[in-house]
Amino acid sequence: MRTPEALIIRPPSEAGSLLLRVVRGCHWNRCMFCGIYEAYGQPFETRPVDDVLEDIDLLKEYWGDHPRTGFLGDADPLERPVEELVPIIKRLRERFPSLERVTAYARASSLYTKSLEDLEPLREAGLDRVHVGLETGSDALLRFHKKGISQKVLIQSGNRVRKAGIELSYYVLLGLGGTDRWEEHMTETAKVINQTCPEFVRIRRLWIHPHTKLAGQIQEGNFQEQSPEGTVMELRLLVDEITVDGPHLTCDHANNYVSLHGALLKDKQAMLDQIDEFLGMPDDTRERHYRAVGSVI
Numbered sequence: 001m002r003t004p005e006a007l008i009i010r011p012p013s014e015a016g017s018l019l020l021r022v023v024r025g026c027h028w029n030r031c032m033f034c035g036i037y038e039a040y041g042q043p044f045e046t047r048p049v050d051d052v053l054e055d056i057d058l059l060k061e062y063w064g065d066h067p068r069t070g071f072l073g074d075a076d077p078l079e080r081p082v083e084e085l086v087p088i089i090k091r092l093r094e095r096f097p098s099l100e101r102v103t104a105y106a107r108a109s110s111l112y113t114k115s116l117e118d119l120e121p122l123r124e125a126g127l128d129r130v131h132v133g134l135e136t137g138s139d140a141l142l143r144f145h146k147k148g149i150s151q152k153v154l155i156q157s158g159n160r161v162r163k164a165g166i167e168l169s170y171y172v173l174l175g176l177g178g179t180d181r182w183e184e185h186m187t188e189t190a191k192v193i194n195q196t197c198p199e200f201v202r203i204r205r206l207w208i209h210p211h212t213k214l215a216g217q218i219q220e221g222n223f224q225e226q227s228p229e230g231t232v233m234e235l236r237l238l239v240d241e242i243t244v245d246g247p248h249l250t251c252d253h254a255n256n257y258v259s260l261h262g263a264l265l266k267d268k269q270a271m272l273d274q275i276d277e278f279l280g281m282p283d284d285t286r287e288r289h290y291r292a293v294g295s296v297i
Helices: 049-063 082-095 108-112 116-125 139-144 151-163 182-196 213-219 228-241 268-279 283-292
Strands: 018-021 069-073 101-105 129-135 167-174 200-205 248-250 261-263
Touching: 018 049, 049 082, 069 082, 082 101, 082 116, 108 129, 108 151, 116 151, 129 151, 129 182, 139 182, 151 167, 151 182, 167 182, 167 228, 182 228, 228 268, 228 283, 261 268
Parallel strands: 018 069, 069 101, 101 129, 129 167, 167 200, 200 248
Antiparallel strands: 248 261
16 A cells, blocks of 8 residues: 655644645755755655645545644645645645644745735635745845845745735744854844734754755855854844734744744843843853754754
8 A cells, every 4th residue: 555755844833744745855956055855865846636635545544533734845835836736735625624724835936926816726725824934034145045036025925925814934044144144134034024924933043964055165165154152143133123013933943042932022022031141141051052952954
């Protein structure tokens, strides 16, 4: 009996979700800081719709009637045409009426190519949330890291997603500006957040795998890696610069040095106070903490 295909990666917030592989790998796969799919030797492939639908039926046998959340992967299922995604989402909802939420990874560039009229049927079919790698709002850094998007694309696609009634979950990558452009990294990222008001802002810290293209840029002297304390200062600046009321900010990954969780703007001052309390600790205490926190993807 064939088993459902497994995903390579999923958000920490989807740890308990039913996982459905809609595409294999990442069709962009050029970001300087990411080598996930190359490390697994996974080229981008669009799975036949019938195979995905069959996987849903197989997952039903494994899960029964109990999953509360579902997640679509790998990196960018939203790259697929709407007419292929709608039957997949509908089948998932039909087979699992217990689902309270269905989410997916999505590149901002893929969302940008879809009109409001494209996105609304996805919401009607049952797609509740998209996880988008904002990473940085700086055009200069987006170009350097070869993200294939711009601040304009991030803002326009984000606003379109929210207008369609789909929740927007942004990922911010601390350290992406290195030691010389960290303030630009955070202030420009805050601009995107302030102009889109996503439901979630999820914080990650850059971990440079030795096989990534960014590791080569460091060896060539083209990128100066941010210090642990520098990433904490970045987080403080980001929280301080966010002025829109509504997003939930969370450091929901094990590699964050400071674990913030709260609603903006209601908990903004409490989060700033938490960072300041950490930075006020003795130097050796902070250094021991930095060494103790793992560097993982």
